Amino acid sequence: MNGPSVADMLVVDDLRVAFPNREGGMTEAVRGVSFRLGRERLGIVGESGSGKSQTGRAILGLTAPEGRVTANRMEFDGIDLLHSSARQRRALRGGRIAMVLQDPKFSLNPVMSIGDQIVETLDAHARVSRREARDRALETLRQVQIDNPERVFDLYPHEVSGGMGQRAMIAMMLIADPDLLIADEPTSALDVTVQLQLLAILDRLVTDRGMGLVFISHDLRLVSTFCDRILVMYAGKVVEELSAGGLQDAQHPYTRGLVNCLPRLGEHRHPLPTLDRRPEWAL
């Protein structure tokens, strides 16, 4: 399972995340996920609840307090994440590792304007004057294809559209300038043209700056055309790994079933096929 890059910045070996269940035991949401990441784009796809976000959150140290994270190894650039202190994890999150969270409406501060939130991120990373901070924030909003940055700077989260909130999150990530980015459904609320423009930004960060990218999404078409490799998750496990563009060659019946569920331009399939889940897939 080696990526195109020799140096692996992230090593995850047999990651497990479990949560207390109603019977008083623990239920595993992530059940032994292993992968290595170089300076490349790794996609994680899979249905809702398959453990994609929980995998990303465990790497960042953002698992809910009641959850239990175990692994044989979990290292970022030689740093043992399993045995780092909460303070070390926080320092990494604020600096070298960033995550764009799935739900912008929940991750943005509802009582602070979009611009102030970006400036706050900037303050945490560099010493700049008020004036310079504002200019940098506006510039970053422009970079994520916000049409009218001056207007959006002063808007509160409830005053921006779904896709604008997602772009605000990406703007904050750009300011943080991380070595490793875990992007959880970063573009799901965006129209396809803006989506591609943002992917092009992420693409350049990987190619030019050597950032490592874990791209979590349920958009099979997008992941398949954008990522170097794809992990397909089902019920907390990786059931298949595909290479770039390899969606059509998927072998696992689950992956093939997912692809088959998608409506296609110019085809009339009513009703759409749905997934017939097999118990043996979850073994």
Place this chain on the structure above:
Amino acid sequence: MTARPVAAGLAIDNLSVVYDEFTAVDNVSIRVEPGQSFGIVGESGSGKSTILRAVCGLAPRTAGAVSLVAPPGDRTGALPAPGSREFRRRVQMVFQDPYGSLHPRQTIDRTLAEPLAIHRMGDAETRIERALDEVGLGKGFRFRYPHQLSGGQRQRVAIARALILEPQILLLDEPTSALDASVQAEVLNLLEEMRRRHGLTFVLVSHDLAVVTHMCERLMVMQRGRRVEELSADDLALSRVSDPYTQRLMVASRGFRRGGPEAA
């Protein structure tokens, strides 16, 4: 099932929505015939959600008119005006965000009982059970909270909440963009079945062109608050589009291309 009134369509004439100085929707008109399904696609921030919200009275209507359309030859009488309680019952919206649109501390039962109370519709017990049943959620879900449901199950609850008032028109704002492929297929099939069974009229916002052409006969493309063009789903599927923005949308919908035009 109580007898429903016949299907109703929706007409939006020269609608504008202005926030302070900013024009979110600029003089947009559409006409959806009774029982039809109409799609809206376009740029993020172009005013798609705002149009649906203005129809429901959730966004300020600065100019223009919204009205229901009776089927040809129908003489059953006056149609309710926007803002009236009856209009608000007949036109229901399913929101963009399945995580935010349900009240986190309310059981599914309360979520479904509330609109019935507001619209003084009796027989709540039966209606709630029937609505859950229709969207494929059994009675077992009735007393659960939203955080105990998956994204797809929440979206089914949102659809049940809209259907429980026996509406004629459903306004669907990105009903499946937060869902995975298999759940999306289930929800789209459910919506089509509901449309057929109840003779509903749909206005569907989505950024997925394949979803829109699957669900709708006609669609409008929007950019910066304005209508760019209106075309049939077949035109789109066969790439018979005239506007450059629509053409870009079509190319983009095929996925990412390294060194593509966006990379510049």
